[in-house]
Amino acid sequence: MVLNVREILLLMAEETEKNGIPLPINPRVITEWAEGLGLPEKGDTLLYTGGLYQLMPYINALVKYLEVLESRPSGGFLLKAARKLGLTGLAGAIAKPDRREVEYSHKVLRAIVKLLQSAGVEFAYNPSADGYSGVLLYDMGLDNVFRRHAVRVYESLKKAGARRIITIDPHTTFIMEKVYPEYVKGFDIEVVNYLRLLREKGYKPSGNGGRVVIHDPCLYARELGIIEEPRKLLADAGYEILEPRRSGRMTYCCGGPVESIAPRLSRKIASMRARELSEKGRRVVTLCPICLANLSRAGEKLEINDISLYLSGEA
Amino acid sequence: MASIEEIIRRVYKALEDEEFQEALWKASLGSEVRVPRILQNYEYIRELAREVTEARKKSIDRLDELIEELKDSARKTGVKLFLADTAEDAREYIGGIIGKGKLVVLSKSMVAEEIGLREYLEEKGNEVWETDLGQLLIQLEGSKPMHTIAPAVHMTVERAARLVREKLGLEIPDNPRPEDIVAEVRRFLREKFTNADYGISGANAIAADTAAVVLVENEGNIRLVTGLPPSHIIVAGMEKIVETLELAVKQAMVQAAYASIYPPTYINIIAGPSSTADIEHTRVYGAHGPREVHLVLVDNGRMKARETPLRDQLRCIRCGRCQWECPVWRHTANIWGGPTYGGPMGINWTGITLGVEEAGPLTLLCLQCRRCDVVCPVEIPISRIIHWLRRQYMDRLLLS
Numbered sequence A: 001m002v003l004n005v006r007e008i009l010l011l012m013a014e015e016t017e018k019n020g021i022p023l024p025i026n027p028r029v030i031t032e033w034a035e036g037l038g039l040p041e042k043g044d045t046l047l048y049t050g051g052l053y054q055l056m057p058y059i060n061a062l063v064k065y066l067e068v069l070e071s072r073p074s075g076g077f078l079l080k081a082a083r084k085l086g087l088t089g090l091a092g093a094i095a096k097p098d099r100r101e102v103e104y105s106h107k108v109l110r111a112i113v114k115l116l117q118s119a120g121v122e123f124a125y126n127p128s129a130d131g132y133s134g135v136l137l138y139d140m141g142l143d144n145v146f147r148r149h150a151v152r153v154y155e156s157l158k159k160a161g162a163r164r165i166i167t168i169d170p171h172t173t174f175i176m177e178k179v180y181p182e183y184v185k186g187f188d189i190e191v192v193n194y195l196r197l198l199r200e201k202g203y204k205p206s207g208n209g210g211r212v213v214i215h216d217p218c219l220y221a222r223e224l225g226i227i228e229e230p231r232k233l234l235a236d237a238g239y240e241i242l243e244p245r246r247s248g249r250m251t252y253c254c255g256g257p258v259e260s261i262a263p264r265l266s267r268k269i270a271s272m273r274a275r276e277l278s279e280k281g282r283r284v285v286t287l288c289p290i291c292l293a294n295l296s297r298a299g300e301k302l303e304i305n306d307i308s309l310y311l312s313g314e315a
Numbered sequence B: 001m002a003s004i005e006e007i008i009r010r011v012y013k014a015l016e017d018e019e020f021q022e023a024l025w026k027a028s029l030g031s032e033v034r035v036p037r038i039l040q041n042y043e044y045i046r047e048l049a050r051e052v053t054e055a056r057k058k059s060i061d062r063l064d065e066l067i068e069e070l071k072d073s074a075r076k077t078g079v080k081l082f083l084a085d086t087a088e089d090a091r092e093y094i095g096g097i098i099g100k101g102k103l104v105v106l107s108k109s110m111v112a113e114e115i116g117l118r119e120y121l122e123e124k125g126n127e128v129w130e131t132d133l134g135q136l137l138i139q140l141e142g143s144k145p146m147h148t149i150a151p152a153v154h155m156t157v158e159r160a161a162r163l164v165r166e167k168l169g170l171e172i173p174d175n176p177r178p179e180d181i182v183a184e185v186r187r188f189l190r191e192k193f194t195n196a197d198y199g200i201s202g203a204n205a206i207a208a209d210t211a212a213v214v215l216v217e218n219e220g221n222i223r224l225v226t227g228l229p230p231s232h233i234i235v236a237g238m239e240k241i242v243e244t245l246e247l248a249v250k251q252a253m254v255q256a257a258y259a260s261i262y263p264p265t266y267i268n269i270i271a272g273p274s275s276t277a278d279i280e281h282t283r284v285y286g287a288h289g290p291r292e293v294h295l296v297l298v299d300n301g302r303m304k305a306r307e308t309p310l311r312d313q314l315r316c317i318r319c320g321r322c323q324w325e326c327p328v329w330r331h332t333a334n335i336w337g338g339p340t341y342g343g344p345m346g347i348n349w350t351g352i353t354l355g356v357e358e359a360g361p362l363t364l365l366c367l368q369c370r371r372c373d374v375v376c377p378v379e380i381p382i383s384r385i386i387h388w389l390r391r392q393y394m395d396r397l398l399l400s
């Protein structure tokens, strides 16, 4: 059985229109990690997470649910029913992500904040201006929904007084830097990726050392040219970097982008890549929450962590 | 039209076929290392690729003028030119030349596949043989080419041996080696070559200034298909025209290098029918080669595609590199990408030749990882075009 693709896309589109994120969950999941950190809320440089790290545990739960549906003969029908009637199966599955994954995403975000602070970057975090950027909508070609969403995101950033935003993952960086200017009239916010920013500041992180295999995300490598920055930061932090057979500009996809449409294909690509990484070593650095999730799912005995945890000595 | 669910179903079936997965995986690993090595060993190729990219862009811009120029040169060189608007026009025209009850040999042509030429000629009562080994195996299997350059990439030697044994009655020993198959097929096809009434080929490039076509190959079958039968029919997409013969040859060289066959064993240039004037200065056609040469240029959506982002795909030189490098294609081969073409370029060619409706659902399995974009010798933003197709399609899918 394969999934009813139209239903999945409609779910994403409808939820984003309704509450700003592509899944039927409370939007607070995007900002709760910052509660109690006492970050300043006002400033013209805002940390804009785009919500991808925070959403991954929920997307993982969705994919797991879809994989089950896929293995059943009536999966496509169930999905349609679930969306139409708001059935508890779907919403319930997504609402109960793996708590460890949620905590992990919070750990990553806090590590990034600490890195920026240690590097002397002045920035604010305004929860009402943070939120999902709409990357999946754009990727899937849902142009009109995406455009409306992007305008809303832009307006709330402007309202919060943002002149510059700091982005932390490849998809959000790409969409804000290259796509928003095309879709949002008068878009005038400067976008800077945090790895670039750390390098610009000449920041020297300190990590735990050892050998790590680097897995470049597609968009950093081929769209944004962020290839050297993570390597320099990791080297400065005391790591020896091992390059997999396909790395840098020719890095290989983790399979993530088709995870909710053809989970089996996605998994196949992920395991191919995971095997390739494992040929070089067990400790793997990822720079994108989707890569992290998908490679972890592939089941190789790898110890995969986000770059921020390596740079802050937490991995 | 295949729905996205149907496409996923086919892909999943391919994922489960272990023989298929293994053959494909082996082949693609090879290509990935061979092309960079060629580029390193022959430094001028990159330079040539840049030149060809510019030449291709220019010729797509000037296509209408170049067609006029080609008409002129064809008249001078004695090539019979026909412009076919649709696949059907092309089929019928060629069918009209050949008639029925004839023996026809074909060298691999994706445009012939696109217009369904072999099946059409067979239905009309002709005996038609593919002569490229991989393509012959595809003919025997009754499937479609699984890669632009390596059509039978998904077959293990055992599968190939089984096919020629069963379908052609050739004697292939147990535990066959590729050599055994090649030798038997060679013997089988020899007789077809010599007795064929018509030879049909494609073209890697067509020169507007001379009406010469350029064809690259390793097997040597193209030489025979285009040289032995009394009539030669070339069928090619209109986008294959470039300004000069010089550029056409360069384009063929670039194509070969990025298809990881460099140096190519043969580069053929064919400018009109064979002739001699050795007796009393009287020109006589059909000395040793064909007496007549037909050039059938197929539009089938190409001219119209120039008005959309698909325009960039028209400069494709069909090297197939984007296929080898695509993480999805490595598991599916041309099972994914459209009814004729496959993989990243295939989606866009499906868009050109069959329209957004047909190409749309295919785009949903693209990872947008952009490996294809960076390896394409003529710098086609393949994944960006796929994304454009996806957006067109989504509009319709969600409205429906």
Ligand code: SF4
Pocket: B148, B315, B316, B317, B318, B319, B320, B321, B322, B323, B345, B375, B376, B377, B378, B379, B380, B382
């Ligand atoms: S799109 Fe580019 S890489 Fe792909 S077949 Fe055409 S020329 Fe080759």
